[in-house]
Amino acid sequence: MDLRTVVYNAARDGKLQLLQKLLSGRSREELDELTGEVAGEGTPLLIAARYGHLDVVEYLVDRCGASVEAGGSVHFDGETIEGAPPLWAASAAGHLDVVQSLLRRGASVNRTTHTNSTPLRAACFDGHLEVVRYLVGEHQADLEVANRHGHTCLMISCYKGHREIARYLLEQGAQVNRRSAKGNTALHDCAESGSLEILQLLLGCNARMERDGYGMTPLLAASVTGHTNIVEYLIQEQPAGKEVQPELTQESPSTSPECGKPQDASCCSSSSEEPLSSESYESCCPTSREAAVEALELLGATYVDKKRDLLGALKHWRRAMELRHEGGAYLPKPEPPQLVLAYDYSREVNTAEELEALITDPDEMRMQALLIRERILGPSHPDTSYYIRYRGAVYADSGNFERCIRLWKYALDMQQNNLEPLSPMTASSFLSFAELFSYVLQDRAAKGSLGTQISFTDLMGVLCKGVREVERALQLPKEPGDSVQFTKALAIILHLLYLLEKVECTPDQEHLKHQTVYRLLKCAPRGKNGFTPLHMAVDKDTTNVGRYPVGRFPSLQVVKVLLDCGADPDSRDFDNNTPLHIAAHNNCPAIMNALIEAGAHMDATNAFKKTAYELLDEKLLAKSTIQPFNYVTLQCLAARSLDKNKIPYKGFIPEELEAFIELH
Numbered sequence: 001m002d003l004r005t006v007v008y009n010a011a012r013d014g015k016l017q018l019l020q021k022l023l024s025g026r027s028r029e030e031l032d033e034l035t036g037e038v039a040g041e042g043t044p045l046l047i048a049a050r051y052g053h054l055d056v057v058e059y060l061v062d063r064c065g066a067s068v069e070a071g072g073s074v075h076f077d078g079e080t081i082e083g084a085p086p087l088w089a090a091s092a093a094g095h096l097d098v099v100q101s102l103l104r105r106g107a108s109v110n111r112t113t114h115t116n117s118t119p120l121r122a123a124c125f126d127g128h129l130e131v132v133r134y135l136v137g138e139h140q141a142d143l144e145v146a147n148r149h150g151h152t153c154l155m156i157s158c159y160k161g162h163r164e165i166a167r168y169l170l171e172q173g174a175q176v177n178r179r180s181a182k183g184n185t186a187l188h189d190c191a192e193s194g195s196l197e198i199l200q201l202l203l204g205c206n207a208r209m210e211r212d213g214y215g216m217t218p219l220l221a222a223s224v225t226g227h228t229n230i231v232e233y234l235i236q237e238q239p240a241g242k243e244v245q246p247e248l249t250q251e252s253p254s255t256s257p258e259c260g261k262p263q264d265a266s267c268c269s270s271s272s273e274e275p276l277s278s279e280s281y282e283s284c285c286p287t288s289r290e291a292a293v294e295a296l297e298l299l300g301a302t303y304v305d306k307k308r309d310l311l312g313a314l315k316h317w318r319r320a321m322e323l324r325h326e327g328g329a330y331l332p333k334p335e336p337p338q339l340v341l342a343y344d345y346s347r348e349v350n351t352a353e354e355l356e357a358l359i360t361d362p363d364e365m366r367m368q369a370l371l372i373r374e375r376i377l378g379p380s381h382p383d384t385s386y387y388i389r390y391r392g393a394v395y396a397d398s399g400n401f402e403r404c405i406r407l408w409k410y411a412l413d414m415q416q417n418n419l420e421p422l423s424p425m426t427a428s429s430f431l432s433f434a435e436l437f438s439y440v441l442q443d444r445a446a447k448g449s450l451g452t453q454i455s456f457t458d459l460m461g462v463l464c465k466g467v468r469e470v471e472r473a474l475q476l477p478k479e480p481g482d483s484v485q486f487t488k489a490l491a492i493i494l495h496l497l498y499l500l501e502k503v504e505c506t507p508d509q510e511h512l513k514h515q516t517v518y519r520l521l522k523c524a525p526r527g528k529n530g531f532t533p534l535h536m537a538v539d540k541d542t543t544n545v546g547r548y549p550v551g552r553f554p555s556l557q558v559v560k561v562l563l564d565c566g567a568d569p570d571s572r573d574f575d576n577n578t579p580l581h582i583a584a585h586n587n588c589p590a591i592m593n594a595l596i597e598a599g600a601h602m603d604a605t606n607a608f609k610k611t612a613y614e615l616l617d618e619k620l621l622a623k624s625t626i627q628p629f630n631y632v633t634l635q636c637l638a639a640r641s642l643d644k645n646k647i648p649y650k651g652f653i654p655e656e657l658e659a660f661i662e663l664h
Contacts, residue, residue: 007034011044011060014053019044023064035066042072042084049086049102050074052095057086061105068107071114083114091131092122099131109139116147124153124169127162136172143174150180158198159189166198176207183213184221191218194227209234214381219291223298224383226306231299235292289323290331296320297372304369305387310362313369314355321352334375342388342410343367344403348375366391380418382425385411389429401440401452408433412465421472422485430469430492431546433462437499438550456505460512463500466493467520474523487527487536491545493520494537498551498558517565530574531582534559534567538583538591554588559595569600576607584615 003022010018023034037043045066048056060066071083076092087107090098099119103109112118120141123131135141146152154174157165166186170176177185187207190199199218209217222230287295297320303313324331332350339345346367349355358365370388377384392407408429415426440454466489473486500513520533527536536542542553551558559579563569570578580600583591592612596602603611 004034004036004038008038008041008044008047011048011053011056012051014048014051014056016053016055016059019056019059028065031064035060035064037070037072040073042074043070043086045070046072046074046084046086046089049095049098050089050093052090052093052098054095054097054101057090057098058101058105061102068102068105069111071111081113081115081117083112085111085113085119087111088113088117088119088122091119091128091135092126094123094126094128094131096128096130096134099134103139109135109141110145112145116145118142118145118153121145121147121153121156124157124162124165125160127157127160127165129162129164129168132165132168136168143169143172144178146178146180148181150182152178152180152186154178155180155184155186155189158186158195158202159193161193161195161198163195163198163201167201170201170205176202176205177210179210179212183211184216185210185212185218187218188212188216188221191222191227191230192225194222194225194230196227196229196233199230199233215378216381217291219287219295220298220376223295224302224377226299226302228299231295235287235295289326293320293323293331294376296323298376301369301372301387304366305373305390310359310365313365314359317355317368318352321355325352336371336375340410342406343370346371348372379414385414385425385429388414389432393432396436399452401436401454404436405433405458408436409461412462416465416469416472421469421476422483422489424485426469427485427488427492430462430466430489430496434492434495434499434550435546435548437462437496438548441499441502454503456500456503456509459496459500459503460509460516463493463496463513464516466496467516467523470520470523470525474525484528486525487531488545490525490527490531490533490536491542494533494542494553494555494558495545495551497561498553498555501557501561514561514565517561521562521566530572532567532571532573532579534562534569534571534579535573535577535582537562538579538586538588538595540586554583554586554591556588556591556594559591563594563598569595569598570604576605578604578606578612580604580612581606581610581615584612587617589616 007019007022010022023031026034035044041047042050043066045057045060045068048060061068068087069085071085071088074081074084074089081088081092084092085107087099087102087109088111090102109120110118118141120132120135120143123135136143143153151159152174154166154169154176155178157169179185185207187199187202187209190196190202209219211217212221216224219231219234222234296316300313300316300320303309303316324333333348336347339347344367346364348368348371349358358368370391373387374384379385388407388411392404392411395401395407396404412426412429412433415423415429419426437454437459440452443452444454469489470486470493473483473489497517505513524532526532531539536553537558538554540553543549543551569580572578573582577585578595578600580592580595580602581604583595602613605611
C-alpha cells in the first residue's frame with residue numbers, strides 16, 4: 001500500500017494523529033501529492049468531509065493547504081458521485097459542523113458535481129433540514145440550480161417526502177411550477193411518491209396541474225404509481241386545495257373567486273410567474289368527470305399489474321363505470337383502431353354487466369388492464385410497454401411461452417416505433433428475448449420431444465428487429481460506435497445468431513438468414529474500440545450480455561455465418577487488430593484456421609507490431625497446427641520488406657497496393 005492510500009485511509013477513519021505524523025514537515029510539493037485524489041476514491045479532504053471528521057477537515061485545509069473546492073468520487077447509498085466537492089459530501093451526509101467549517105474556509109455554496117447537483121440539493125435529497133436552513137439562510141444557496149435532468153431542490157424534497165424541507169423552500173420562494181427536462185413539476189413528484197401533505201402545501205401555493213412530456217397530469221401519475229390517497233384527494237368534488245391550510249405565513253392569502261385557490265401567497269414564488277393558461281386554469285379547478293374516470297380506470301390497471309389485487313381493481317373500475325354513466329350522459333370510450341392479437345383480440349368492457357362478468361375470468365381482467373393503460377398513457381409512455389413485457393414474463397414463468405412471445409413482440413414493435421434508437425428499454429426487450437430463447441432451446445435439448453419448441457420464425461423475427469435497431473441508430477447525427485448501448489445491441493444480435501444456428505431451417509429460411517446478416521454487415525457497424533461484428537464474434541467478452549447465459553463466445557458457428565455473408569477477415573479495430581489477432585488473444589486455433597481459410601493475412605501486424613501468431617499462448621503454440629509460413633506469400637514478404645527498410649512508396653504505387661503494405 002503506497003503512502004497516498006495510507007493518508008486517504010487515515011482521513012476516512014478520522015485518525016488525526018496518524019495524519020499529523022504522516023504529513024508534518026513535508027514540502028509543499030509532497031503535501032500536494034499526498035492530499036491529492038486517489039484514483040477512483042476522491043481526496044482525503046473529501047472523504048473526511050463525507051464521514052464528518054471535523055478535526056481532520058480543518059487540519060487538511062489549515063495545515064496542509066488542501067483545496068476546499070477539489071472534487072472527486074464519493075460513494076453514497078451504493079452509487080458513485082463523480083466530481084463532488086467536499087461541501088457537497090458533508091451536506092449529503094448531514095454534517096452541519098463540517099458544512100459550516102468549509103464555508104468559513106471559502107468553499108463555494110453553489111459548486112456542483114458532474115451531474116450539476118449542488119450541496120443544497122444533496123441535503124434536500126437525504127432530508128437534512130438544519131443543513132438546508134444553514135445553506136439557504138446564512139449563505140443564500142441558490143434554490144433553483146437544477147441537476148442535469150432539470151430536477152430542482154423543491155422537486156427532490158417532494159419526491160423524497162421531506163415535508164419540512166419542502167415547506168421551508170416554499171417559504172424562501174422556491175418556484176412551485178418549475179419544470180424538469182421531461183416536463184414534470186413538483187406536483188408530479190408528490191403524486192409519484194404519495195406525499196399527500198406536501199401536495200396540499202404545493203396546491204396552497206398556486207401549484208398548477210400541468211401535463212409533463214408524456215402528457216401525464218399529477219392525477220394520472222398518482223394512478224400509475226398506485227397512490228390511492230392522492231387519487232382520492234384530487235378527484236374529490238371539492239375544489240382542489242379548498243381544505244388546504246398553507247401555514248407558511250401568518251397572513252391569509254386572497255383567493256380566486258372562480259377556483260377558491262390561493263391567488264397571492266407571499267410564501268411562494270407563483271405570484272411572479274406567468275398567468276394561468278386555459279389548460280392550467282381548468283386543471284386547478286375541480287377535476288373533470290373525464291379526468292376522474294381515466295384516473296380510476298388507470299388506478300384499477302395498476303392494482304391488477306403492480307399490486308396484484310384483482311378485487312381492488314374491480315372496485316375502482318366500478319366507480320369509473322358509474323361516473324361514465326352518471327346523469328344519463330354516457331362518456332364513451334374511443335374505439336381502438338384494431339383488435340390486437342397479443343391481447344387475444346380482447347375489447348374493453350363498456351357496461352356494468354360486462355364489468356361484473358370479469359370476476360370469473362382473471363386472465364381477461366389482465367388483458368383489460370393492458371388495454372386501459374395503452375389507451376390512456378399511449379404507446380410512447382414507458383409504462384405501457386413495460387407492463388406488456390411484465391405480463392409476458394408472467395406467462396413465461398407458467399410455461400406459456402407462445403403468449404409471452406406474442407406480447408413481447410408487440411411491446412418491442414411499440415418501443416421501436418415510439419422510442420429513440422438504442423433506448424435502454426428496447427435493449428432490455430432484445431436481451432429478454434435472447435434469454436428466453438436460450439432457456440427454451442436448453443429445455444428442448446434436455447427433454448427432447450417433450451420440451452418446448454421454438455420456431456425459426458420467432459427467432460428470425462427478433463433478429464430482423466435487432467438489425468433494424470442498428471440501422472436506426474446509425475441514422476442518428478451522433479456516431480454511436482463508442483456507445484456502450486450500441487455495443488450491447490451488436491452483442492445481443494450475435495447471441496440471437498448463435499441461437500439461430502441451433503434451429504433447423506429450410507434452404508429458403510437459410511437464405512433469409514443470410515440476407516439479414518448481410519444487411520447488418522452492409523451497415524459497417526462498429527462497437528467498442530472499433531470492433532466489427534466479426535471481431536466481437538471471436539471475443540470472449542461478447543459472452544457477457546446479461547445476468548443469464550445465452551451464447552458462448554468465441555463462436556466458430558457465428559464466425560462462419562459472418563464470413564459466408566461477406567464479413568472482411570482483415571478488418572481492423574482502433575488498435576489495428578484484425579479478427580485473427582482477437583482470436584489469437586482468446587486462444588482459439590480452430591477459429592483462426594477458419595479466418596485464414598477465408599483469406600485473413602497471417603502476417604498482418606497490429607499497432608504494437610505483433611502478428612496474431614505471436615499472440616497465441618505458448619502452450620497452444622506447441623499443439624497448434626497453424627504454421628505461419630504456409631500462409632505467407634511472396635507479396636507479403638515484399639510488403640514487409642518495403643516497410644522494414646523504410647522505402648518510400650506512397651504516391652508511387654496504386655492505392656490498393658498501399659493498403660496491402662499498410663496491412664503488413
